[in-house]
Amino acid sequence: MVRRDSYYQTTGKTFDQILLKEICKLMNTKKTFTTAYHPETDGLVERFNGTLTAMLSIMYVSGHQRDWDTFIPFVLFAYRTSLHESIQETPFFLMHGRDPVLPVEAVMCPPTITYTSSDDYKSEMVTRLQEAFTLAKDNLQAAQRKQKEQYDLKSDVINYAIGEKIWVFNPSTKPGLSTKLLHNWHGPYIIIDKLSDVNYKIQMCDSKKSEQTVHVNRIKHFVDPDDRPITDEGDIGSNIDSIENNDNTMVKILDTMRSRNESKRLEKHYFVQYENGETKWVKENDIKDFAIINDFHISNENA
Known part of the structure; x- marks a missing residue:
């Protein structure tokens, strides 16, 4: 029998979890909890x-x-x-x-x-x-x-480390606003625990209370919007030269954006990751391995 007095001290979500676990235990049933938007x-x-x-x-x-x-x-x-x-x-x-x-x-x-x-x-x-x-x-x-x-x-499962900052996909509709123009990626969040290969427990970086469990398909690496690529030609060239001299190979693209150069024309930049873990904003023309560009766009289409 399930003790009733043990439930008087718990309410709401915690009460439901304990009650469901006890019922499933009595019925020899394995309960699988779902995650939102999955x-x-x-x-x-x-x-x-x-x-x-x-x-x-x-x-x-x-x-x-x-x-x-x-x-x-x-x-x-x-x-x-x-x-x-x-x-x-x-x-x-x-x-x-x-x-x-x-x-x-x-x-x-x-x-x-x-x-x-x-x-x-x-x-x-x-x-x-x-x-x-x-x-x-x-x-x-x-x-x-x-x-x-x-x-x-x-499918390309990405492993995230505890303490890493991430974006979380959380689509929501608001009256009077176009769903196509809403911001669906929110954050930054921080990973506080890895529950399985596909589920993570996260919380807002500026809050210690809003813990939630999300599926790996709903998160991606956090890239600070303020970390804009340098538009000065000399600075970009010096960064690329230093990377090439270190014989550091690009392995993955994490994000992309467009910014205006000195001629006020839009140029595409990619936020790339190198073998040693370093990340940099680089121009599209400076990426010699076109396979990582294709992989980046394919992964975004499937997300």
């Missing part, structure tokens, strides 16, 4: 919600949108009797061990299989369900492996 954690639920809303909005719901609930039973029946690509079976068959019988089928196509006893029906139903579950499991595992291979082709 729908992949609840991929099955999010995919179903998207499919359901798409079916309702495209095929059935009227323009006034006040009749959507009347169509849910019909849309769900269509969803449950459709062949799913991952499992290569219908949810209805996996639940009942048979395909649904529509009213017109009951009238026009009477059943051709009869059973002499309930035990025969039960035995055949159990065998049919076991075979369906086995095939569905194998198909699902094959689909998962294929999806993982496709994801890994574009």
